[in-house]
């Protein structure tokens with residue numbers, strides 16, 4: 627019972643944190659802002675997915691990646707975030723085009739997808755999971771949700787990157803630790819390092835890795 631109460635409180639406060647961020651800060655007042663998500667686009671292009679592919683952006687916030695997916699003609703797009711405020715902002719920006727998207731307000735660890743995804747994309751959300759228990763939950767949910775031969779693209783802070791984001795602790799990754807984590811069910815395609823220039827003229831080093839779900 628105590629465990630259940632503490633889990634509910636933790637989820638609530640994490641959600642509160644993100645609702646507050648998206649209620650109080652403009653899109654260019656957060657470190658992760660990217661008008662053009664160029665690394666995510668480059669990884670998307672290497673997947674050569676058909677336009678009816680199921681694509682999910684996990685912890686998408688109000689990222690512009692969805693705009694790119696729409697522009698390219700993808701029409702089975704899923705956008706998931708723990709914050710309803712983030713989703714509302716993305717919907718407002720897209721206007722009528724928002725009707726073409728499957729919007730999901732959920733903690734990723736509670737997500738029970740009813741479709742399988744050809745591409746699972748996550749930039750700067752996975753690294754907020756810092757306990758082995760939560761990381762393993764994420765692994766189970768993602769591996770069950772991705773089609774065989776489907777793609778997984780994850781961007782996290784690298785070991786040269788910050789230890790915190792939005793005042794929350796993050797877990798940093800190296801190519802080796804990321805590959806090791808996913809190796810049971812995924813083959814690594816490639817990892818790259820990206821220096822992200824924040825709106826505050828600082829630089830954050832990211833590690834981006836793409837994987838293919840084993841058949």
Ligand SMILES: C[S@@+](CC[C@H](N)C(=O)[O-])C[C@H]1O[C@@H](n2cnc3c(N)ncnc32)[C@H](O)[C@@H]1O
Pocket residue numbers: 640644658659660684685686687688689690706707708709712732733734735748749750751754791792
């Ligand atoms: C640093 S922001 C990155 C947003 C977006 N991916 C981008 O690149 O602009 C982290 C995002 O993850 C979301 N998030 C954090 N924890 C989450 C969780 N447990 N489940 C779902 N979303 C979560 C936050 O609400 C926020 O939108």
